[in-house]
Amino acid sequence: EAGVVQSPRYKIIEKKQPVAFWCNPISGHNTLYWYLQNLGQGPELLIRYENEEAVDDSQLPKDRFSAERLKGVDSTLKIQPAELGDSAVYLCASSRQGGETQYFGPGTRLLVL
Amino acid sequence: AQTVTQSQPEMSVQEAETVTLSCTYDTSESNYYLFWYKQPPSRQMILVIRQEAYKQQNATENRFSVNFQKAAKSFSLKISDSQLGDTAMYFCAFTPTDSWGKLQFGAGTQVVVTP
Numbered sequence: 001e002a003g004v005v006q007s008p009r010y011k012i013i014e015k016k017q018p019v020a021f022w023c024n025p026i027s028g029h030n031t032l033y034w035y036l037q038n039l040g041q042g043p044e045l046l047i048r049y050e051n052e053e054a055v056d057d058s059q060l061p062k063d064r065f066s067a068e069r070l071k072g073v074d075s076t077l078k079i080q081p082a083e084l085g086d087s088a089v090y091l092c093a094s095s096r097q098g099g100e101t102q103y104f105g106p107g108t109r110l111l112v113l
Numbered sequence: 114a115q116t117v118t119q120s121q122p123e124m125s126v127q128e129a130e131t132v133t134l135s136c137t138y139d140t141s142e143s144n145y146y147l148f149w150y151k152q153p154p155s156r157q158m159i160l161v162i163r164q165e166a167y168k169q170q171n172a173t174e175n176r177f178s179v180n181f182q183k184a185a186k187s188f189s190l191k192i193s194d195s196q197l198g199d200t201a202m203y204f205c206a207f208t209p210t211d212s213w214g215k216l217q218f219g220a221g222t223q224v225v226v227t228p
Binding site: 031 | 146155
């Protein structure tokens with residue numbers, strides 16, 4: 001069984017530029033999560049999808065962050081415009097259903113200059 | 114609000130020895146899940162072990178076992194016969210069963226296994 005796939009693995013951009021991250025969950029997993037992990041800290045949930053519906057986006061900074069999960073499979077997380085403080089690792093995870101064990105992708109390391 | 118506390122920023126252990134990582138959590142919920150995840154330098158977060166709060170028996174997974182003390186809200190991880198590949202950051206995580214998977218993570222404990 002293939003794991004959670006994320007791309008790109010690394011991204012370097014200048015501040016004020018847009019950036020997008022892509023996630024493909026494990027086949028059959030209905031729930032998809034995006035987490036933000038700052039250096040030396042544990043991940044923090046940004047948004048959770050049940051199929052194509054965003055059911056928890058309370059921690060997503062909506063002025064510059066957006067996400068979508070069309071057709072309830074792949075998901076894209078976007079930042080526009082990026083700020084220096086957005087430099088972090090963005091993790092995607094999926095589970096069969098909400099509340100079940102989450103499996104994580106390798107993450108995208110973002111550096112904003 | 115739920116919080117997860119890992120009080121040990123770093124632990125060092127020699128190969129073949131045993132190390133125990135501590136984790137405490139604060140919640141008013143009675144039903145929840147607890148997890149230990151491992152994050153090696155490659156940054157892939159890997160599930161180590163899972164414990165359901167309603168189960169009194171401590172979970173085990175090969176060389177990994179937990180000591181779950183529900184009344185004390187404590188959830189420690191024991192790594193036996195440590196191997197070099199165990200070197201990683203270990204995160205304790207918590208989710209109430211009715212939160213549909215909103216994981217709360219601790220700050221992590223860096224485990225370094227030395228030859």
